[in-house]
Amino acid sequence: MKNRTANLVVTGLIIFAGIGIFGSLLANPAGFLQRIAVIILIGGIVYFFFRHFYLSTPEKQEQRAFIKAAKRSKKRFKHKDGKQTNRRSNVGSLSSLKKQNRRKKKSPVHLTVIEGKKGKKKNRASF
Template sequence: MKNRVSFYVVAALIVLGVLGIAVSVFSDPAGVLRTVAISAIVIAIVYFLITRVTSSNSGNKENRAFKQAARKSKKRFMKKDATSSASRKTKTASLTSIKKPKKKSSVQLTVIEGKKSKRKNRASL
């Protein structure tokens, strides 16, 4: 019974709202356009402020640090490839002194500051 009453109340409010908008459009169309324009401007300003505030979070800083580390790593890797290919061309392996070079890892790890205090609770299975 409660559901039926609340449905009628909500339906009546919606009908009255639509009726009020229709009357205001016919009586003062310029006022309705002005109200819509002001509402759009206010919503745009609020959206702009919210995106500015949320973009200054640490997630953006972490993302920027990750991109910078990736760029450095890529430059370092490209530099190593260029020097190693040039040295390979100049060096010709003689048959008498063939030594297997020790393979160095080309991975350069960079520490990126972030949220390290948050840990997974592995005991909750």
């Protein structure tokens, strides 16, 4: 029952708003268009500020950093692939390829193993 009443009230407000807009358009078309332009301009400014300042959260900044890193990574892999194809086309034998692969130095791994308490049982009562 409440839902039906709310629908009737909203429908009535929309009808009255439509009648008011139509009457304003017939009475003063230039003023009507000017008011619509001002409303759109203010709405655009509010939308810009809301989007630029309010939604600028650290998560969004991290997302931008991730996208930037992904682009760099793609660029680097593309660049490496281009070099490999040029080398292969210039190199005539497999032995020279093996020599080039031996000369390459591996980059140091920056990973650390953290020892945990794997053997110790958890005390479920403390949760």
